[in-house]
Amino acid sequence: MAAEFYIVFDDPSWYQQNQTIIKSFVQSLETFRNNINDEEYWLRGNEAGGDWTYGVRIFMRPRDMLLEISSHPPSIVNDIKRLTELVSGNTKIKVIDEDGEGIDCYS
Secondary structure, three states: OOEEEEEEEOOHHHHHHHHHHHHHHHHHOOOEEEEOOOOEEEEOOOOOOOOOOOOEEEEEOOOEEEEEEOOOOHHHHHHHHHHHHHHHOOOOEEEEEOOOOEOOOOO
16 A cells, blocks of 8 residues: 655745746656656656556645655655755645655655
8 A cells, every 4th residue: 555645835836836847857856757647757766676667656736746655765765855855945845644744754
């Protein structure tokens, strides 16, 4: 079963204005493998083993980002940290789980 967490923006307008930059950044990540459409992006770890199609699916939703994590090898953890650093370096965010609890393992 996958874990889900959300990147929630204190200023949703910043996110909406910068989605193109965020999408380009996601596509530049070492673990990026595919984008299904303009809203769904797949990451997969570079480590040996785990022949899954993806380890993480990122959904660029209108007001937040949903990350569905099926596996979290070091390469994926590193790239998720890079993503949260990019956005948190430009605007205030909260990283929360599906129950609304704060998460700090990717920040």
